[in-house]
Amino acid sequence: xxxxxxxxxxxxxxxxxxxxxxxxxxxxTPVFMPVGTLGSVxxxxxxxxxxxxxxxIILGNTYHLYLRPGVGTxxxxxxxxxxxSWAYPILTDSGGYQIYSLSxxxxxxEEGVLFSSHIDGSSHVFTPESVMDIQRQxxxxxxxxxxxxxxxxxxxxxAKSSMGLTHRWLARCCRRFDETEGLYGYGQxxxxxxxxxxxxxxxxxxxxxxxxxxxxxxxxxxLSVGEPAEDMYAMTELVCGILPKEKPRYLMGVGTPSNIxxxxxxxxxxxxxxxxxxxxxxxxxxxxxxxxxxxxLKWKEDFSPIDEESxxxxxxxxxxxxxxxxxxxxxxxxxxxxxxxxxxxxxxLTREARRQIQQGTFxxxxxxxxxxxxxxx
Amino acid sequence: xxxxxxxxxxxxxxxxxxxxxxxxxxxxTPVFMPVGTLGSVxxxxxxxxxxxxxxxIILGNTYHLYLRPGVGTxxxxxxxxxxxSWAYPILTDSGGYQIYSLSxxxxxxEEGVLFSSHIDGSSHVFTPESVMDIQRQxxxxxxxxxxxxxxxxxxxxxAKSSMGLTHRWLARCCRRFDETEGLYGYGQxxxxxxxxxxxxxxxxxxxxxxxxxxxxxxxxxxLSVGEPAEDMYAMTELVCGILPKEKPRYLMGVGTPSNIxxxxxxxxxxxxxxxxxxxxxxxxxxxxxxxxxxxxLKWKEDFSPIDEESxxxxxxxxxxxxxxxxxxxxxxxxxxxxxxxxxxxxxxLTREARRQIQQGTFxxxxxxxxxxxxxxx
Numbered sequence: 001x002x003x004x005x006x007x008x009x010x011x012x013x014x015x016x017x018x019x020x021x022x023x024x025x026x027x028x029t030p031v032f033m034p035v036g037t038l039g040s041v042x043x044x045x046x047x048x049x050x051x052x053x054x055x056x057i058i059l060g061n062t063y064h065l066y067l068r069p070g071v072g073t074x075x076x077x078x079x080x081x082x083x084x085s086w087a088y089p090i091l092t093d094s095g096g097y098q099i100y101s102l103s104x105x106x107x108x109x110e111e112g113v114l115f116s117s118h119i120d121g122s123s124h125v126f127t128p129e130s131v132m133d134i135q136r137q138x139x140x141x142x143x144x145x146x147x148x149x150x151x152x153x154x155x156x157x158x159a160k161s162s163m164g165l166t167h168r169w170l171a172r173c174c175r176r177f178d179e180t181e182g183l184y185g186y187g188q189x190x191x192x193x194x195x196x197x198x199x200x201x202x203x204x205x206x207x208x209x210x211x212x213x214x215x216x217x218x219x220x221x222x223l224s225v226g227e228p229a230e231d232m233y234a235m236t237e238l239v240c241g242i243l244p245k246e247k248p249r250y251l252m253g254v255g256t257p258s259n260i261x262x263x264x265x266x267x268x269x270x271x272x273x274x275x276x277x278x279x280x281x282x283x284x285x286x287x288x289x290x291x292x293x294x295x296x297l298k299w300k301e302d303f304s305p306i307d308e309e310s311x312x313x314x315x316x317x318x319x320x321x322x323x324x325x326x327x328x329x330x331x332x333x334x335x336x337x338x339x340x341x342x343x344x345x346x347x348x349l350t351r352e353a354r355r356q357i358q359q360g361t362f363x364x365x366x367x368x369x370x371x372x373x374x375x376x377x
Numbered sequence: 378x379x380x381x382x383x384x385x386x387x388x389x390x391x392x393x394x395x396x397x398x399x400x401x402x403x404x405x406t407p408v409f410m411p412v413g414t415l416g417s418v419x420x421x422x423x424x425x426x427x428x429x430x431x432x433x434i435i436l437g438n439t440y441h442l443y444l445r446p447g448v449g450t451x452x453x454x455x456x457x458x459x460x461x462s463w464a465y466p467i468l469t470d471s472g473g474y475q476i477y478s479l480s481x482x483x484x485x486x487e488e489g490v491l492f493s494s495h496i497d498g499s500s501h502v503f504t505p506e507s508v509m510d511i512q513r514q515x516x517x518x519x520x521x522x523x524x525x526x527x528x529x530x531x532x533x534x535x536a537k538s539s540m541g542l543t544h545r546w547l548a549r550c551c552r553r554f555d556e557t558e559g560l561y562g563y564g565q566x567x568x569x570x571x572x573x574x575x576x577x578x579x580x581x582x583x584x585x586x587x588x589x590x591x592x593x594x595x596x597x598x599x600l601s602v603g604e605p606a607e608d609m610y611a612m613t614e615l616v617c618g619i620l621p622k623e624k625p626r627y628l629m630g631v632g633t634p635s636n637i638x639x640x641x642x643x644x645x646x647x648x649x650x651x652x653x654x655x656x657x658x659x660x661x662x663x664x665x666x667x668x669x670x671x672x673x674l675k676w677k678e679d680f681s682p683i684d685e686e687s688x689x690x691x692x693x694x695x696x697x698x699x700x701x702x703x704x705x706x707x708x709x710x711x712x713x714x715x716x717x718x719x720x721x722x723x724x725x726l727t728r729e730a731r732r733q734i735q736q737g738t739f740x741x742x743x744x745x746x747x748x749x750x751x752x753x754x
Binding site: 038039040041042043044045046047068069073076077078082083084085300301303313314317318319321322325326328329331332333334335336337 | 415416417418419420421422423424445446450453454455459460461462677678680690691694695696698699702703705706708709710711712713714
């Protein structure tokens with residue numbers, strides 16, 4: 001069970017507002033998806049995610065969940081939704097990105113990837129088929145194809161051959177996915193991933209190949225890995241021009257508030273990023289008026305609320321001085337408050353973008369807001 | 378503003394149910410007070426403390442708050458209640474215990490204690506007068522006298538001379554406290570502390586001296602520092618027989634659920650301990666049916682709620698397998714869930730003790746419950 005409806009199309013940009021239906025409920029787009037690496041969005045309760053953050057869908061990382069708690073446990077639980085008591089939509093990545101960024105050693109072949117666990121060094125193999133099976137066991141509503149995410153910079157020859165491998169793996173992912181069924185009585189949906197680094201001809205080719213698979217939604221990977229923002233936007237624009245309009249587009253691992261607004265304007269519907277939650281734990285807070293480095297001395301005796309304009313109750317309840325003190329003292333509550341704040345802000349940002357698209361004011365609103373978002377308070 | 382009313386007296390033990398009035402609201406006793414070392418009960422939001430845990434009063438540690446955020450900041454905030462947004466009663470200890478347990482080096486003299494910070498090694502002096510002033514700046518509803526907490530074991534001569542010092546310091550604390558006023562428009566109350574290690578004659582003398590100061594409430598310190606439980610109970614019983622019945626009695630740093638029930642039976646009204654919160658972070662959970670070591674393999678695939686009998690919503694919401702996974706993976710949410718669980722249990726325990734006292738069934742209830750509480754599940 002999966003459907004996507006475009007409800008409004010912005011007249012001056014490629015932004016659109018839509019609705020995705022999944023077995024675990026509806027997702028109104030554009031949407032930001034908080035990252036719940038190990039089945040938990042760090043420092044946030046599931047009911048806070050729903051109520052304070054207003055999250056509609058969260059991510060799980062296949063690599064992490066495969067290692068801990070392990071797919072055997074997840075299958076016995078009846079899938080990740082049952083395991084972590086999050087009854088709403090979940091998306092899982094394919095594990096590829098973590099293999100490349102976390103695993104001690106890895107060996108890529110046509111068959112798949114041999115890698116060693118970052119926890120205990122044990123050896124494991126992921127293939128397109130096994131990753132589909134694992135994501136069946138996890139039971140996310142949206143599952144991602146197994147790809148190779150190229151680093152930046154990346155030479156043309158490597159990017160081209162890697163892209164070819166990603167496409168061959170995609171065919172294997174689709175075959176395996178279509179031969180199998182969800183294990184828990186509800187349907188799942190597979191999204192393929194466009195690669196091609198920052199090379200326009202490769203991105204074009206990859207987008208065409210991916211579109212030809214005709215899956216219910218499509219993703220763009222391999223961006224936000226260190227390339228200049230202009231390259232990211234150029235590749236996103238090019239790919240969005242090829243991926244079908246009637247299907248949701250997911251830009252993986254993006255990004256800053258500005259990145260998100262610019263990419264919405266290019267036609268992106270879905271985002272995920274660890275930025276708001278990770279930066280929260282380091283004291284970087286996002287607001288409508290700019291960025292607060294809350295650990296700075298400047299905030300030591302600021303007894304005003306963290307952000308009175310926030311939708312997040314705790315950002316109106318606690319003071320800046322208190323949050324600064326908690327983060328300096330490494331108190332867990334500091335991570336809790338800051339994470340709630342940033343995730344609420346990212347969810348507000350995509351929710352407000354949706355509203356502006358619907359009322360035809362997205363372009364003006366974005367133009368006005370962008371310089372505010374970058375300001376350092 | 379402070380008053381205490383004994384509402385019910387148990388017929389077969391010295392247990393009683395009462396009410397304390399403070400400027401920040403009422404406390405129904407017996408009561409367990411969660412420890413909020415640095416102005417935060419680790420991993421728990423203030424609104425969760427009130428709603429899920431049903432805490433009535435929390436502790437702050439003078440030593441920690443003096444070092445971070447510092448009393449200057451707290452005074453500018455308008456006191457700790459304003460700083461941490463906890464609008465209900467707060468008690469602060471005198472810092473003595475932390476000086477002895479945390480500080481790198483310390484030198485005790487008649488005047489006070491010279492110690493170095495555990496954070497940066499800087500030198501500081503606490504005297505009975507300065508500790509009263511600091512607690513005025515923090516602004517807790519109940520403040521504690523500056524004492525020396527003797528270690529266990531402790532030889533008689535040292536215990537006797539230390540007790541003498543504690544009594545002379547108490548006189549200085551009372552003088553300074555009575556010469557000064559609360560800084561924030563509400564009254565504060567000073568509790569003296571009985572010392573005397575495990576020596577009955579010293580405990581008797583100390584209780585008599587403390588009682589003679591005729592303060593609105595009294596505390597028993599220097600117990601739960603490693604002595605056998607029988608010694609702790611014997612000293613508590615002896616001291617409770619001397620401290621006036623019409624004033625609340627606070628047994629500092631106690632303890633396990635069994636310790637709390639036995640001490641309620643001896644006439645104690647108030648408790649604090651890091652045990653429930655610290656043990657929570659290590660995966661030790663307290664329930665009405667015994668103790669769960671949630672990190673054990675036994676719970677790996679137990680998909681039942683953490684504790685269906687808990688008053689704490691999250692203990693009914695999440696599963697044992699999930700909490701085990703979070704604690705093994707060092708996810709912050711694990712500490713959050715486990716801490717909420719244990720604090721809820723300790724608050725339930727004292728609330729239920731109160732109810733049983735009121736209905737005249739405390740003794741039977743305690744006798745039945747004690748073996749359950751010690752059982753390992």
